[in-house]
Amino acid sequence: MSSTAIASSSSKHSTRRAVFPFTAIVGQEEMKLALLLNVIDPKIGGVMIMGDRGTGKSTTIRALADVLPEIEVVAGDPFNSHPTDLSLMGDEVKQRVESGEAVETSHKKVAMIDLPLGATEDRVCGTIDIERALSEGVKAFEPGLLAQANRGILYVDEVNLLDDHLVDVLLDSAASGWNTVEREGISIRHPARFVLVGSGNPEEGELRPQLLDRFGLHAEIRTVKDPTLRVEIVEQRSAFDQDPDSFLTSYKTQQDELQQKLISAQNLLPSVTIDHDLKIKISQVCSELDVDGLRGDIVTNRTAKALAALEGRNEVTVDDIRRVIVMALRHRLRKDPLESIDSGYKVQKVFSQVFGLADPEEAMQNGAGQPAGVR
Structure with missing residues (x-):
C-alpha cells in the first residue's frame, strides 16, 4: 500500500456512500491499533479480530479503508498495478514498462473488498477461459477478488466459518503477495498484496491453530460495559445517521491528520x-x-x-x-x-x-x- 502520488481525500462525500469516520470510533483501541499497524507495514500479515456481535468490527474496517490516502494505479488495469514498482505490477503492465512504453495512470481510493462466506475458489482466485485460450492462443483470465484486493484490504467476516481450503488460499496469497491460477497446463499469476482482515465471534468456533498462527496479529474486542461510553457511542452513531455530511465535516481535520500520520509512518x-x-x-x-x-x-x-x-x-x-x-x-x-x-x-x-x-x-x-x- 504505497504512499506515493497521494491525492487529497477531501470531501467527495456527495459522490460516494458516506462512511463513518475512523477518528470518531469510540473505544476498541486494540483493534484500531492493529489495523493501523498493518496499513503501515502490510508484511505484518493481517489481523484476526475476534469479539462479540455488534461491536463495530465491520464499521471500523470500512472506516479504515476510507481514511487511507488514494493510490496511483495504471489506468484500466484490473490488478491496481503500481506504475513504477515492478513487484506490484501485473505481467502485462510489467512488460510494457520494461519495454519503455509510457503507461497512463490515475488515482483511486484504496479498495476494501468483502469476501462473502459462500464464495467459490474461482470467485476468489479468478478463472482461465480454456476454450478461448486454445482457440485464440491468448491467456484469457477473468480476475477474482484477490486481483481486486491488490494494494488494498481484503475483509472476511466470520472467517472462522469459511472453508479451511479457502482460508489457506487467502493466507498463502497474503504471505507471498502473489496469486497463481493454473488450469490445463496454463498458468497465470498476478500481484495480490493486501491487508487481510478476518473477524468472527468466538462463540461460533475458532480457526484451527495452524491457520490462526498465520494471521500476524490477533485483536480481541468486547462489548463496552461503561454506561457513559455506551451512550457516547449511541449518540455518535445517531448523529452520523441523521446528517452524515455535517458529521463528516466535523471530523475532517482529524481524518486528514490521521491520513498524514499514516503517510509519514510509511515513509519513516x-x-x-x-x-x-x-x-x-x-x-x-x-x-x-x-x-x-x-x-x-x-x-x-x-x-x-x-x-x-x-x-x-x-x-x-x-x-x-x-x-x-x-x-x-x-x-x-x-x-x-x-x-x-x-x-x-x-x-x-x-x-x-x-x-x-x-x-x-x-x-x-x-x-x-x-x-x-x-x-
Missing part, C-alpha cells in the same frame, strides 16, 4: 531500528512461551517497528514491544483446537520476567495490552 518505517538486545529478549519470550516456529518473533519485531513509525520515532523502545506483544503472540500459544485463546496474561507474565519488569499486573495497569489508539 524503513529507517526504524530495533536494538539487538531487544530482539534477543523478544525471541526469549517466544521460546519460553513455547511458540512454534519463528512467526511470533518476526511479527513482534515488525509490529513494534510499525508502532514506533506511527508515533514518529526511528528506534523501538521496550514500551513499544510491551504494547504489541500480546496481539502478536496470544493466538500462537494454542496447541489444541479445543483450547481457548489466552487473554494476554500469560504473555504479559513471561514478558515482564524476561524484560525485568517487577510484576505483570503492574505492567498491565501501566498500559500494556491497552494500546493507545488514535482518537
Whole structure:
C-alpha cells in the first residue's frame, strides 16, 4: 500500500456512500491499533479480530479503508498495478514498462473488498477461459477478488466459518503477495498484496491453530460495559445517521491528520531500528512461551517497528514491544483446537520476567495490552 502520488481525500462525500469516520470510533483501541499497524507495514500479515456481535468490527474496517490516502494505479488495469514498482505490477503492465512504453495512470481510493462466506475458489482466485485460450492462443483470465484486493484490504467476516481450503488460499496469497491460477497446463499469476482482515465471534468456533498462527496479529474486542461510553457511542452513531455530511465535516481535520500520520509512518518505517538486545529478549519470550516456529518473533519485531513509525520515532523502545506483544503472540500459544485463546496474561507474565519488569499486573495497569489508539 504505497504512499506515493497521494491525492487529497477531501470531501467527495456527495459522490460516494458516506462512511463513518475512523477518528470518531469510540473505544476498541486494540483493534484500531492493529489495523493501523498493518496499513503501515502490510508484511505484518493481517489481523484476526475476534469479539462479540455488534461491536463495530465491520464499521471500523470500512472506516479504515476510507481514511487511507488514494493510490496511483495504471489506468484500466484490473490488478491496481503500481506504475513504477515492478513487484506490484501485473505481467502485462510489467512488460510494457520494461519495454519503455509510457503507461497512463490515475488515482483511486484504496479498495476494501468483502469476501462473502459462500464464495467459490474461482470467485476468489479468478478463472482461465480454456476454450478461448486454445482457440485464440491468448491467456484469457477473468480476475477474482484477490486481483481486486491488490494494494488494498481484503475483509472476511466470520472467517472462522469459511472453508479451511479457502482460508489457506487467502493466507498463502497474503504471505507471498502473489496469486497463481493454473488450469490445463496454463498458468497465470498476478500481484495480490493486501491487508487481510478476518473477524468472527468466538462463540461460533475458532480457526484451527495452524491457520490462526498465520494471521500476524490477533485483536480481541468486547462489548463496552461503561454506561457513559455506551451512550457516547449511541449518540455518535445517531448523529452520523441523521446528517452524515455535517458529521463528516466535523471530523475532517482529524481524518486528514490521521491520513498524514499514516503517510509519514510509511515513509519513516524503513529507517526504524530495533536494538539487538531487544530482539534477543523478544525471541526469549517466544521460546519460553513455547511458540512454534519463528512467526511470533518476526511479527513482534515488525509490529513494534510499525508502532514506533506511527508515533514518529526511528528506534523501538521496550514500551513499544510491551504494547504489541500480546496481539502478536496470544493466538500462537494454542496447541489444541479445543483450547481457548489466552487473554494476554500469560504473555504479559513471561514478558515482564524476561524484560525485568517487577510484576505483570503492574505492567498491565501501566498500559500494556491497552494500546493507545488514535482518537
